[in-house]
Amino acid sequence: MAMTAEAYEARKAYMRQYRSRNRDAINARQREWRAQNLDRVKEYQRKYWERKAGAGNIRLPWLAYGITPERRKELTEIAKSDEYADMVLDAALKADRQAAGHIALSVTKGISYDFLEFHDRLGRCPLGRTDFYGARRLFFYYLDVALKERKGR
Secondary structure (H helix, E strand, C coil): CCCCHHHHHHHHHHHHHHHHHCHHHHHHHHHHHHHHCHHHHHHHHHHHHHHHCCCCCCCCCHHHHCCCHHHHHHHHHHHHCHHHHHHHHHHHHHHCCCCHHHHHHHHHHCCCHHHHCEECCCEECCCCHHHHHHHHHHHHHHHHHHHHHHHHC
């Protein structure tokens, strides 16, 4: 059961007071832990900066991939045609291996996440709504790259 707004605010106020009263002890414990766990600190920092740089972040917006609304419409039409079925499947697998079938079906048939969350043939989608649409944007990026590579040959 979720906390009421009043209880949540009371807890936040208590924690603020606790931290201000015990700031020195908390900081000392944190410094001690960091000194004893240098390898973990380095790993956490590496992961943080990779996420910050967008590496592995599937929630990036369309602009981050350089795909305009016009290009998105073109890619959607290309994905729906059977001519590029192999590229569609490859791009879906690159975007998210576990949800590749759901992504490919969503793009090729124009089906929203609400109808794909549990599909009769594919089963439950392994991603939540936000991650699914993020992976779908990543799919379009991989498809765009593959099409440009094919055109460049």
